[in-house]
Amino acid sequence: MIHARKDYDRIQDPEGLIPEDEPVFLIRGQDIVGPEVLRYWADLHVANGGEQNLAAAVDEHATLMEKWQAEHKKKVADAPEEVLR
Numbered sequence: 001m002i003h004a005r006k007d008y009d010r011i012q013d014p015e016g017l018i019p020e021d022e023p024v025f026l027i028r029g030q031d032i033v034g035p036e037v038l039r040y041w042a043d044l045h046v047a048n049g050g051e052q053n054l055a056a057a058v059d060e061h062a063t064l065m066e067k068w069q070a071e072h073k074k075k076v077a078d079a080p081e082e083v084l085r
Contacts, residue, residue: 007083038062
């Protein structure tokens with residue numbers, strides 16, 4: 001799998017379910033826009049014929065992110081220049 005950040009290359013798919021050349025994108029719990037992005041994704045998923053139960057699960061995950069942010073921290077995403085491709 002291809003990560004947008006080189007320092008995330010350590011995140012692997014041990015079962016090999018994601019093709020080696022497939023791009024993936026990780027949104028961390030501390031990302032201030034994370035919950036909003038997840039909910040937007042869920043809306044688009046349903047609008048394009050996706051299952052409502054998956055959208056509901058993603059919405060629950062967004063709520064978990066918000067709770068985590070309230071207990072820990074939230075910030076604008078950043079990355080060192082040397083880890084970007």
